[in-house]
Amino acid sequence: MYSKDQASQLKQAFWTAFGQYMGPVLSADSLRINWINYKTGVKHIFFKMQADSKHATIAIELSHPDIELQQLFFEQFESYKSMLHDTLGEEWDWQLHTTDDYGKTISRICAELRPVSIFQKEDWPMLISFFKPRIIALDEFWSMAKPAFEV
Template sequence: MYSKEQASQLRQAFWTAFGQYMAPVFSAEGLRVNWVNYKTGAKHIYFRMQADNKLASISIEIAHPDTELQELYFEQLETYKNILHDTLGEEWHWQLHDVDEYGKTISRIYKEISPTSIYQQENWPDLISFFKLRIIALDEFWSDVKYAFGVSV
């Protein structure tokens, strides 16, 4: 077991390593991007990468406070489901109106792997591969559909 400080340091070390690994990779539009803190440009739509001592996940998260608008965004993304899955090369889970760890209602489209642990450095290569392929594919997908969500250049 790790202390809170040790766990925090390991998480920070992993995300720093991932960010450095991804730094030379340009976006689908040929731009530099902060892959760890990816900006979709659409309010209330986020790409999230998370890892803990049991699993890792990557997701498109819709966090609009109005659940009806959240559902509309979700349905709008569903119209692009085939494009998303083709770009990713795999199918993801679709979850409308879930509750996150803060008690907030969100909707998400996600992929998980388990068992894995961010706290075991021997798992880092697999975690980096898991996140890298999918965040690049999400960026490629988003570069094609973001305008439907009000993102301007």
């Protein structure tokens, strides 16, 4: 078991290492990009990567506070489902109106890797191998689909 401070340091070390590893990789539009804090450029749409002691998740998160608008965004993503899955090379889990860790209603399209721990350095290559191709594929998808989501 790790103290809160040790856990925080290990997480920070992983994300720093991942950021350095991804640094030379350009976006689908040939731009430098902050892969860890990916900016979609559309309010209430986020690409999130998370890892803890049991699993890793990469997700498209829709967090619009108006549930009906959140559902419209979700349905809009559904209309791009085959393009998304073709770009990713796999199918992801689609969750309409679930709750996040803070009890807030969100919708997610996600993939998960289990069992893996961000606190075990020997798992880091697995985490990188999980996150890297998926965030790059999400960026490629977003470079094509983003105009449809801009209001």
